[in-house]
Amino acid sequence: MGFPSSPAMSRALDLARVAAAMGEVPVGAVVTDPSGQVVAEAHNRTRADRDPTAHAELLAIRRATAALGTERLAGLTLWVTLEPCAMCAGAIALARLSRLVYAAPDPKAGAVVNGPRLFGLATCHHRPEVVEGLGAAEASQILKDFFARLRRGDGR
């Protein structure tokens, strides 16, 4: 797709696969510092944690701020396998993340290029640099396989 390979997105895709194996909607997220080091990572855990806010992005942000002991993640990049929803896009802005790299767009619930297009609104006070498409084919296939398995009834 013209994108260079990326260890951070590869890791996010692996985390999505781990989520799928647990019966969670397969989305993975990684936060890296300016040198490319992984600061935090997470996958969806809404079912395991019985927590509707336990999306990969929100957990990765909370883990990154805990790891760094800071409320703001300026200079850092969030890599995620699916376009963030409104909750997660809002959290990305609140955390002041410098960059968002996501794989597949989410026409159903996305809030970056779909739905509210949150970062373009006057009520959004921080706009990260956004890169879409890195790893998109792979991320979409993981989601497709997961939901096909669910429909067949052999999901967990």
Next chain:
Amino acid sequence: MGFPSSPAMSRALDLARVAAAMGEVPVGAVVTDPSGQVVAEAHNRTRADRDPTAHAELLAIRRATAALGTERLAGLTLWVTLEPCAMCAGAIALARLSRLVYAAPDPKAGAVVNGPRLFGLATCHHRPEVVEGLGAAEASQILKDFFARLRRGDGR
């Protein structure tokens, strides 16, 4: 203002005052079950927790799901002293809360009647009943006092 008094909103306002005393932006939230019993409550803790996602609403939702052992809060009401931001409005929809009662509107960062007006979008898959204005004067005064004190430099 024509609203009946409400123990839940009174409690949310008290929680906002507790937040202010801690140097946190004064917003309080309470979740009640259909009988009016308080299931969970929280105030802003972004500074104390060094967590940009630690808004009153998000914490109250997480505490309510933990208290009830369920991922969804159907039938429950969230009472909050300020119009929720995009992150929190998104979380309210994901949690399937039946009702949102908030005090003051937030033209700067609100996402219910301001900004994205999130619950009206096709990418939002649950629309709670929304009541605005209960306790608004008191909630606004608490916020105004807090920011005036901050500007004077005697905030903590």
